[in-house]
Each structure stands twice: as structure tokens, then as C-alpha cells.
Amino acid sequence: MDSKLDLTFTRIVDAPKEAIWRCWTEPKLLLPWFCPLPWKTIACEIDLRPGGIFSSTMQSPEGVTMPTGTGCILEVVPNQRFTWTSALLPDYRPSLTLEKCGGQDGGFMFTATIALEDCKTENGTGTRYTATVLHADEAGCKQHASMGFEAGWGAALDQMVAMIKKGI
Amino acid sequence: MDSKLDLTFTRIVDAPKEAIWRCWTEPKLLLPWFCPLPWKTIACEIDLRPGGIFSSTMQSPEGVTMPTGTGCILEVVPNQRFTWTSALLPDYRPSLTLEKCGGQDGGFMFTATIALEDCKTENGTGTRYTATVLHADEAGCKQHASMGFEAGWGAALDQMVAMIKKGI
Numbered sequence: 001m002d003s004k005l006d007l008t009f010t011r012i013v014d015a016p017k018e019a020i021w022r023c024w025t026e027p028k029l030l031l032p033w034f035c036p037l038p039w040k041t042i043a044c045e046i047d048l049r050p051g052g053i054f055s056s057t058m059q060s061p062e063g064v065t066m067p068t069g070t071g072c073i074l075e076v077v078p079n080q081r082f083t084w085t086s087a088l089l090p091d092y093r094p095s096l097t098l099e100k101c102g103g104q105d106g107g108f109m110f111t112a113t114i115a116l117e118d119c120k121t122e123n124g125t126g127t128r129y130t131a132t133v134l135h136a137d138e139a140g141c142k143q144h145a146s147m148g149f150e151a152g153w154g155a156a157l158d159q160m161v162a163m164i165k166k167g168i
Numbered sequence: 169m170d171s172k173l174d175l176t177f178t179r180i181v182d183a184p185k186e187a188i189w190r191c192w193t194e195p196k197l198l199l200p201w202f203c204p205l206p207w208k209t210i211a212c213e214i215d216l217r218p219g220g221i222f223s224s225t226m227q228s229p230e231g232v233t234m235p236t237g238t239g240c241i242l243e244v245v246p247n248q249r250f251t252w253t254s255a256l257l258p259d260y261r262p263s264l265t266l267e268k269c270g271g272q273d274g275g276f277m278f279t280a281t282i283a284l285e286d287c288k289t290e291n292g293t294g295t296r297y298t299a300t301v302l303h304a305d306e307a308g309c310k311q312h313a314s315m316g317f318e319a320g321w322g323a324a325l326d327q328m329v330a331m332i333k334k335g336i
Contacts, residue, residue, distance in 0.1 A: 006309065007313055008300040011322065012296055012297075014289050014291050014294045015333070017286060020284055020295055022336065023331065033324055033325075033331050035324065036323035036327070051242075074218070075218070083279065085256065085262065087263070087278075096255065096268070096269065100264070100269055109264070110253070110254055111242070112252060113243070113250070116248055117185070118185060121180055121181075123182050125184070127180070127184065129188065133175045134173065135173050137173065141173050141175060149175050149177075154179065156204055157201075160191045164188070168187060
């Protein structure tokens with residue numbers, strides 16, 4: 001917590017935490033209370049896992065549907081702690097486009113995953129190494145590609161494998 | 169994966185995945201290989217947990233230090249899968265300021281956490297309910313506060329507790 005950047009409130013409520021957890025994580029139980037009346041929540045999607053969707057659609061008192069707020073779930077500790085963010089879309093895709101990030105070189109947002117699997121090689125058993133980077137839009141993806149994503153990450157991997165062979 | 173938005177490459181390498189995992193997650197083992205030469209990685213910080221920091225500082229061949237890229241770790245599956253993002257800072261704080269998000273109402277990024285703890289109430293056992301929202305900058309925090317964060321989230325909580333008391 002940073003008091004200049006963050007907001008928080010604490011309440012002691014007369015309800016068990018298991019019931020409150022269900023009201024936050026089961027769409028049918030979220031719809032009735034999630035918006036202060038006379039606003040309504042008319043749709044909700046929850047995939048209760050880190051990386052899963054947390055999204056809701058609201059309706060104004062005049063009946064106007066508001067654009068869905070779609071976020072990504074980050075922490076799921078049943079009956080204790082639930083965290084999500086609007087900075088990411090489901091499966092950790094960044095939500096901010098290159099234009100909104102400023103547009104200059106390297107201004108794009110990305111989420112990177114390194115995945116490792118055992119596999120057979122000429123010398124016995126090695127690794128299938130997969131590097132994946134997600135972007136918010138095509139512009140960010142193209143900028144990253146033009147900066148030499150595969151050549152750069154591949155050259156670094158070659159350096160790593162050479163280092164491992166020397167002994168770590 | 170979305171082929172228009174994402175980049176990926178796969179390599180079969182002659183090294184065990186346990187060694188590759190160490191090279192990605194131990195700063196001392198990351199420094200030697202992380203940048204394609206003649207660039208160097210001169211500093212690295214890793215707190216290996218979801219929400220932990222992943223950061224590195226690079227140096228150009230001319231000796232110029234590049235601003236640190238600081239990201240947030242999202243997935244840690246030892247020897248299998250490592251994911252982090254530049255869209256969040258450590259502990260899930262959004263990295264994009266209100267100005268870069270467009271600045272209009274609701275344009276700020278946030279990360280929200282709902283924390284629940286058992287506690288005693290007049291009627292027996294209830295819940296200490298804490299809602300916390302993190303922002304990238306003071307401007308985003310002020311905009312969220314001025315939109316009625318506490319009143320709105322508090323009114324919704326009152327609706328939820330009333331619903332629970334009727335039976336869910």
C-alpha cells in the first residue's frame with residue numbers, strides 16, 4: 001500500500017466470509033448486489049483461476065448498457081483473498097495498446113512466458129524451450145518483432161546453453 | 169495465442185530443463201547470458217513468486233546504462249513455466265499512468281484485492297472485509313476516489329450483506 005497511490009476501506013460485516021466469497025465469485029450471486037442501485041449489473045463472467053476472466057456489464061437507470069469492464073484474475077485464495085486487474089485481459093494479455101503507451105520504441109506492454117518440457121535430443125534428453133510474448137494490439141506486436149524479438153531472445157538462449165554446458 | 173498479437177519461438181536445446189529454470193530465475197545465473205553480446209546485463213532482481221519483481225538493467229557496448237525494465241511475475245511452475253508482465257509493477261501495481269491511459273473518466277488502470285478475515289461481531293462471528301485498489305499514479309488514484317470509490321463499493325457491500333441475510 002502507498003497512501004498516495006492506493007485506496008482502501010475496511011468494514012466489519014455481519015456475514016461469514018464463506019458467503020462473501022461466494023457473492024464475489026459466483027456470477028449468479030454477484031449480479032444482485034454488485035452495482036449501487038439504481039444501476040444494475042446485467043451480465044458477469046468469472047473464470048476463477050489466476051489468468052481467468054473477471055468481467056461485468058452494467059446498465060444505467062435509463063437502460064443504457066455500459067461497455068464491459070474486462071479484467072484478469074491474479075490471486076485466488078478461497079474464502080480469503082481475491083485479486084484482479086484492469087491492466088491485463090484474460091490469460092494475462094496486456095490491455096493497453098501501443099498508442100496509449102506512448103508509441104515510442106519499447107513503449108509497448110507485453111506479457112512473456114517461458115515454457116520448458118523434457119524432450120529427446122541427439123545427445124539424450126534435452127528441453128523443448130518455448131518463449132511467448134503477448135501484446136495488446138498488432139502495433140505493439142509489430143514493434144517488438146521489428147526490434148528483433150526472435151533473433152535477440154534466440155541469441156540469449158544460445159549464450160545460456162553454452163554457459164550450462166560449461167557447468168553452472 | 170493470437171497470431172496477429174503475439175510472438176513465439178520454440179527451440180529444442182541440449183540442456184536439462186532444471187538448468188534452464190535456474191538460469192532464468194537466479195540473478196547470478198541470468199546476468200551472463202540475458203543480453204545478446206556486446207550488450208551486457210549489469211543488474212537483475214528476481215523475487216520468485218506471483219506478484220514478485222522481475223527486473224534487469226542493461227548496458228550498451230558504449231557503456232551507457234539503460235533504464236531498468238521492471239515487471240511483475242505472474243506464474244511460477246518450477247522447471248516448467250515462468251510468466252511475467254511489463255503491464256504491472258511488483259505486487260500487481262499497474263505500470264501505466266492515467267495520462268498514458270487516455271485520461272478520460274474511468275481511463276485509469278487499477279488492481280483490486282478483496283481480503284476476508286473472520287472476526288467477532290455483536291451477533292457472533294462475522295468478517296473483516298478489506299477492499300484495496302492500486303493505481304499507477306496519483307492522478308489515477310484521485311480520479312477513482314472522486315468517482316466515489318468508497319461510497320460505491322461500500323453501498324454494494326451493504327447490498328451483498330442484506331442479500332446474504334435473506335439466504336443465498
